[in-house]
Amino acid sequence: xxxxxxxxxxxxxxxxxxxSATPVLAQGKLDIIHWWTSGGELAGIEVLRExxxxxxxxxxxxxxxxxxxxxxxxxxxxxxxxxxxPAVMQALGTEVNEWAETGILGxxxxxxxxxxxxxxxxEPLHPFMNxxxxxxxxxxxxxQINWVWGNKAIFEExxxxxxxxxxxxxxxxxxxxxxxxxxxxxxGQPWQDTAIFDGILVSFDDPEFYKKVAFEQDRETxxxxxxxxxxxxxxxxSQQLDEASPGREWTQAQAMVLNGEAAMSWMGDWAKxxxxxxxxxxxxxxxxxxxxxxxDMFVWLADFFFFPRIEGEADNAAQQAFASAVMEKQFQHDxxxxxxxxPVRTDVDNAEWDDCTRDxxxxxxxxxxxxxxxxxxGFAHSARSDVQGVFRxxxxxxxxxxxxxxxxxxxxxxxxxxxx
Amino acid sequence: xxxxxxxxxxxxSQPRKLRKGTTWVGRNLPWLTLLPTGILGAIFIYGFIVLTxxxxxxxxxxxxxxxxxxxxxxxxxxxxxxWGIAVNNLFVFSGLFILFATTIGLVLAILLxxxxxxxxxxxxxxxxxxxxxFIVTGTAWKWILNxxxxxxxxxxxxxxxxxxxxxxxxxxxAIYTVVLAAVWxxxxxxxxxxxxxxxxxxxxxxxxxMMDGASSWRIYRRIIIPQLxxxxxxxxxxxxxxxxxxxDLVIALTNGGPGTATDLPSTFxxxxxFDRSRIAIGAASATMMLFTIAAIIVPYLYSELRSHNRSRGxx
Numbered sequence: 203x204x205x206x207x208x209x210x211x212x213x214x215x216x217x218x219x220x221x222s223a224t225p226v227l228a229q230g231k232l233d234i235i236h237w238w239t240s241g242g243e244l245a246g247i248e249v250l251r252e253x254x255x256x257x258x259x260x261x262x263x264x265x266x267x268x269x270x271x272x273x274x275x276x277x278x279x280x281x282x283x284x285x286x287x288p289a290v291m292q293a294l295g296t297e298v299n300e301w302a303e304t305g306i307l308g309x310x311x312x313x314x315x316x317x318x319x320x321x322x323x324x325e326p327l328h329p330f331m332n333x334x335x336x337x338x339x340x341x342x343x344x345x346q347i348n349w350v351w352g353n354k355a356i357f358e359e360x361x362x363x364x365x366x367x368x369x370x371x372x373x374x375x376x377x378x379x380x381x382x383x384x385x386x387x388x389x390g391q392p393w394q395d396t397a398i399f400d401g402i403l404v405s406f407d408d409p410e411f412y413k414k415v416a417f418e419q420d421r422e423t424x425x426x427x428x429x430x431x432x433x434x435x436x437x438x439x440s441q442q443l444d445e446a447s448p449g450r451e452w453t454q455a456q457a458m459v460l461n462g463e464a465a466m467s468w469m470g471d472w473a474k475x476x477x478x479x480x481x482x483x484x485x486x487x488x489x490x491x492x493x494x495x496x497x498d499m500f501v502w503l504a505d506f507f508f509f510p511r512i513e514g515e516a517d518n519a520a521q522q523a524f525a526s527a528v529m530e531k532q533f534q535h536d537x538x539x540x541x542x543x544x545p546v547r548t549d550v551d552n553a554e555w556d557d558c559t560r561d562x563x564x565x566x567x568x569x570x571x572x573x574x575x576x577x578x579x580g581f582a583h584s585a586r587s588d589v590q591g592v593f594r595x596x597x598x599x600x601x602x603x604x605x606x607x608x609x610x611x612x613x614x615x616x617x618x619x620x621x622x
Numbered sequence: 623x624x625x626x627x628x629x630x631x632x633x634x635s636q637p638r639k640l641r642k643g644t645t646w647v648g649r650n651l652p653w654l655t656l657l658p659t660g661i662l663g664a665i666f667i668y669g670f671i672v673l674t675x676x677x678x679x680x681x682x683x684x685x686x687x688x689x690x691x692x693x694x695x696x697x698x699x700x701x702x703x704x705w706g707i708a709v710n711n712l713f714v715f716s717g718l719f720i721l722f723a724t725t726i727g728l729v730l731a732i733l734l735x736x737x738x739x740x741x742x743x744x745x746x747x748x749x750x751x752x753x754x755x756f757i758v759t760g761t762a763w764k765w766i767l768n769x770x771x772x773x774x775x776x777x778x779x780x781x782x783x784x785x786x787x788x789x790x791x792x793x794x795x796a797i798y799t800v801v802l803a804a805v806w807x808x809x810x811x812x813x814x815x816x817x818x819x820x821x822x823x824x825x826x827x828x829x830x831x832m833m834d835g836a837s838s839w840r841i842y843r844r845i846i847i848p849q850l851x852x853x854x855x856x857x858x859x860x861x862x863x864x865x866x867x868x869x870d871l872v873i874a875l876t877n878g879g880p881g882t883a884t885d886l887p888s889t890f891x892x893x894x895x896f897d898r899s900r901i902a903i904g905a906a907s908a909t910m911m912l913f914t915i916a917a918i919i920v921p922y923l924y925s926e927l928r929s930h931n932r933s934r935g936x937x
Contacts, residue, residue: 448876595882601881602881603793
């Protein structure tokens with residue numbers, strides 16, 4: 203009897219607790235899984251959070267740091283399997299399409315039409331927002347990958363101008379090497395080995411070649427002379443690094459350039475965000491230039507948010523409010539400034555950006571006109587993660603095996619693609 | 623004879639317990655106590671083993687998809703270059719790891735068994751690495767072995783500019799650094815197992831062998847070490863399962879790199895199941911790992927337990 207009374211008391215208490223929580227729930231809540239947990243990224247998402255909370259929506263942060271989103275993805279998958287998906291999930295490139303195909307995503311088409319998203323957002327991003335005629339995701343920010351960051355003092359001291367062509371790059375690297383400076387600082391993790399290959403693929407200034415390799419994995423092109431040359435360039439790249447590069451974090455590689463141990467590093471524009479966070483100024487402390495040969499090419503990756511279908515009208519309204527807030531002009535302006543990425547809207551005021559970002563936006567426009575605004579292979583935008591995985595394994599093995607011949611590398615790559 | 627005494631005492635001193643024992647619950651109490659564990663084990667160990675094996679034969683990609691495709695995923699798996707590297711690494715790693723950890727553990731135990739001074743302190747120091755998690759071990763060794771930070775750079779600073787110790791970043795050597803870190807961590811524990819076993823051996827055997835004029839090398843080789851057979855069994859089983867499931871050490875030390883050079887089946891499995899959204903391939907590799915363990919452990923367990931039972935029967 204005593205136990206029964208205790209149970210009843212417990213139930214009564216929890217009923218009170220539930221009923222007192224209900225008013226908050228009624229205004230809608232958003233639980234959001236993302237991996238923006240440090241520096242400019244965190245500051246950027248805080249802007250979004252303030253906006254959402256000002257609308258009376260409860261923001262339940264389920265950030266999961268580490269592994270470039272791997273941990274967050276695992277968390278998301280687990281929650282989907284358990285029938286309890288979050289309201290919002292961060293995603294890169296084709297992940298949106300893969301999840302859309304499982305049929306668990308909600309539809310934002312009405313909102314997209316109402317706010318005219320497809321007129322505001324550059325066309326190459328559309329295939330990731332719209333899957334089979336239904337709008338499932340919004341882009342938050344996008345990034346140029348084919349960037350090189352140089353230590354300005356070192357370049358000036360040795361009288362080296364930012365190389366425009368591959369030959370100039372080779373000459374510049376030789377100058378640095380002879381002076382005892384590591385020409386290129388590199389983080390030898392598989393994702394970084396693949397990311398720099400994006401830069402090599404566009405160094406030929408040939409949109410058609412990029413598409414044949416990155417989007418179609420056309421066997422003839424992969425066996426052809428230009429891809430051979432690309433692998434030769436990757437081999438050359440691997441010879442410009444210091445011996446301790448394998449396993450290094452990308453931020454450590456950036457720090458080597460900042461400290462003057464290395465002359466330059468190849469990395470997407472988040473490396474500029476990192477520099478700015480270290481108190482560096484574009485044009486004064488560091489220089490930026492596109493990977494040699496790719497001045498009119500633009501390889502990009504974009505962060506998206508997608509929205510699993512969930513129960514509850516208020517929560518669905520909260521999802522729409524979130525999507526709307528991400529696409530808002532002011533947010534796009536503020537967020538791209540804080541995170542040092544590019545705004546996904548083409549109509550954002552550019553007065554406050556530094557020269558690197560302005561250069562990047564001009565390049566995106568130039569590239570778009572000639573079909574050179576291309577989605578990244580290294581970050582699984584131009585192909586699904588299994589195809590990208592074969593490239594990643596092969597290229598990383600190639601970079602780390604000095605005696606592997608180009609022919610062998612190509613053969614392993616094609617074998618890997620055939621085995622999918 | 624203590625047991626018989628107890629069973630006589632129970633009915634007289636605790637009569638209530640006896641009455642309880644006659645009820646259904648009382649009679650089946652041992653089974654009932656084991657039941658929750660049994661049910662949980664059946665579901666969460668064997669149930670999920672069966673599920674994993676089934677998923678490895680399904681068309682699952684991003685999420686489980688229960689369409690049956692037979693052995694297609696297994697065939698794909700064995701066609702993958704990276705899986706070949708991982709399996710090869712597993713054999714190299716577990717072979718060397720077990721060999722060195724057992725040998726070093728045994729040698730340390732024998733040395734410590736010589737009744738030396740400060741044995742307690744030394745034992746603690748040797749055993750201490752076991753108290754660290756593999757993540758810590760991996761990170762520490764990553765720094766020690768990094769040519770730009772650790773031993774190599776230290777030797778350069780001391781003036782040995784030709785010194786080279788770059789195994790961590792060399793594709794063909796990196797797997798040995800994993801062995802090195804794992805042996806460093808586990809040898810102390812293996813030493814403790816052997817030491818306990820050595821202490822259980824009757825010292826008079828040793829004394830009488832000495833009186834017969836046997837050298838101590840001979841005594842250890844012919845008399846002591848053969849008596850350590852159960853300790854070897856324990857050590858090998860513990861080390862083998864540690865080797866096959868080791869994941870955190872590789873992640874912290876090399877993260878599978880350079881390239882894919884230190885991939886193990888466990889890191890391969892995680893990468894495919896969680897990073898590349900190919901659950902069926904991940905499940906297939908997990909199934910292969912299970913079969914590998916079973917293929918090695920089951921016959922070993924069987925032969926060891928059978929000989930154990932036999933020797934007990936003789937006694």
